[in-house]
Amino acid sequence: xxxxxxxxxxxxxxxxxxxxxxxxxxxxxxxxxxxxxxxxxxxxxxxxxxxxxxxxxxxxxxxxxxxxxxxxxxxxxxxxxxxxxxxxxxxxxxxxxxxxxxxxxxxxxxxxxxxxxxxxxxxxxxxxxxxxxxxxxxxxxxxxxxxxxxxxxxxxxxxxxxxxxxxxxxxxxxxxxxxxxxxxxxxxxxxxxxxxxxxxxxxxxxxxxxxxxxxxxxxxxxxxxxxxxxxxxxxxxxxxxxxxxxxxxxxxxxxxxxx
Numbered sequence: 001x002x003x004x005x006x007x008x009x010x011x012x013x014x015x016x017x018x019x020x021x022x023x024x025x026x027x028x029x030x031x032x033x034x035x036x037x038x039x040x041x042x043x044x045x046x047x048x049x050x051x052x053x054x055x056x057x058x059x060x061x062x063x064x065x066x067x068x069x070x071x072x073x074x075x076x077x078x079x080x081x082x083x084x085x086x087x088x089x090x091x092x093x094x095x096x097x098x099x100x101x102x103x104x105x106x107x108x109x110x111x112x113x114x115x116x117x118x119x120x121x122x123x124x125x126x127x128x129x130x131x132x133x134x135x136x137x138x139x140x141x142x143x144x145x146x147x148x149x150x151x152x153x154x155x156x157x158x159x160x161x162x163x164x165x166x167x168x169x170x171x172x173x174x175x176x177x178x179x180x181x182x183x184x185x186x187x188x189x190x191x192x193x194x195x196x197x198x199x200x201x202x203x204x205x206x207x208x209x210x211x212x213x214x215x216x217x218x219x220x221x222x223x224x225x226x227x228x229x230x231x232x233x234x235x236x237x238x239x240x241x242x243x244x245x246x247x248x249x250x251x252x253x254x255x256x257x258x259x
Contacts, residue, residue, distance in 0.1 A: 006238040008033035011083045013076060015063055015121050016090035018045035020191055021139075021184070024226035025087055025233055026053060032234065035080070039063070039072045063090040063117030073124045084134045085237045086125035090117045091139055093191065094153040096198040107153045114157035118164060126172055133176030135237040138165045140181040140248065142255040149259055150202050158183075162248055169246035178245040180236050185252025186214045186223045220253030 012029045016022040017038025023045075026036045030053050037057035040046045050058030057075055061068040076083060094110025095102055118138055125136050143151065144158030162181055169179040186192055196207045203210070215221050232251045235241050 006032060006234075006240075010034040010085060010237075011037070011076075011080045012085040012087070012237075013037045013083045013125075014087045014089055015117065016040055017087075018042060018049040018058065020189060021187060021226045021229055022087075022089040023049065024230045025089060026056075028227070028230040028234060029085070029237075030056075034085070037072075037076045037080070037083070039069070063120065064112045066120060069117075069120045069124075077128065082128040082131050083125065084129075084132070085137070086121065086129065086134070087137045087139070087233060088118045088121040088125070089139045090114075090121075091141075091157075092154075093195045093198065094151065094157070096150050096195070096202040098150060098202075099152050101202075102153065110153035111157050111160075114154070115160050115164075118161060122164065122168060126168065126177070129172065129177045130175040134178075135241070136168065136172070136177060136179045137233055137236055138179070138181045140165070140183045142183055142185045142250065142252045143258060144181070144183055145248065145250070146255065146258045150199060151258075165248070166246055173245055178236070178241065180241075180245060180247045180249055182229060182232050182236070183248050183250045183252065184224055184229045185218060185250075185255045187229060188223050188225055192223075214258075217257035217259070218253040218255050222253050224251055224253060 012034040014022050014025045017026045018040035030036045036053050039059045039061040041062045043060045046058045046060045059072040061072040092113040095106035138161050140161040141158040143155045144162050148155035165181040200207050229251050
């Protein structure tokens with residue numbers, strides 16, 4: 001089976017799709033023949049992405065803002081009439097530190113992006129995907145499967161994504177909608193560089209020491225790439241994943257510890 005055949009003219013919606021992993025999702029699905037709609041909080045990145053993908057919907061929206069997200073989803077429905085694949089990708093690393101050193105604002109801001117943003121996306125996706133079936137993919141993390149010292153807001157939000165996914169798989173399965181979560185490990189790129197900088201400040205370790213610690217907790221002794229994660233999304237959304245739902249799909253080289 002060729003990816004080009006799987007996604008020709010498919011309508012694929014990606015939140016936080018103008019940079020990072022989200023942009024790679026958009027590129028890979030577009031290369032496989034899909035039409036791509038993306039939103040992002042970064043207006044400049046949205047403008048740039050809109051020029052990359054022919055016929056794309058590129059909309060500036062903050063995933064924590066209900067009105068802005070409603071505007072994005074309305075544009076998708078008015079132009080396309082619905083969607084076939086929705087990826088709730090938006091996320092933030094949140095603050096780093098022991099829980100007694102964290103602020104309530106830092107906690108809330110992390111959960112707002114990672115959980116409230118997923119809620120708004122999934123609430124819309126549930127309604128539109130019920131119309132003809134499809135695939136809903138939520139982005140969790142290895143931190144949604146393990147404890148994660150010095151990153152309690154992030155770990156809490158990513159465990160919450162797993163609970164949301166499992167519940168929606170049950171609610172939407174009778175309507176032909178598959179719901180899964182991808183749990184990436186440490187993904188190479190700017191975002192993880194920023195996370196390492198935060199953790200170095202919180203722990204007193206150097207970034208090099210932290211990189212070595214992350215790799216030591218992975219059986220394959222390696223990080224993953226955004227393309228590795230995109231391969232999983234393409235598989236889950238394709239006919240090859242037609243009977244896969246309610247699963248936490250790890251792309252992490254087998255992470256066995258984040259401590």
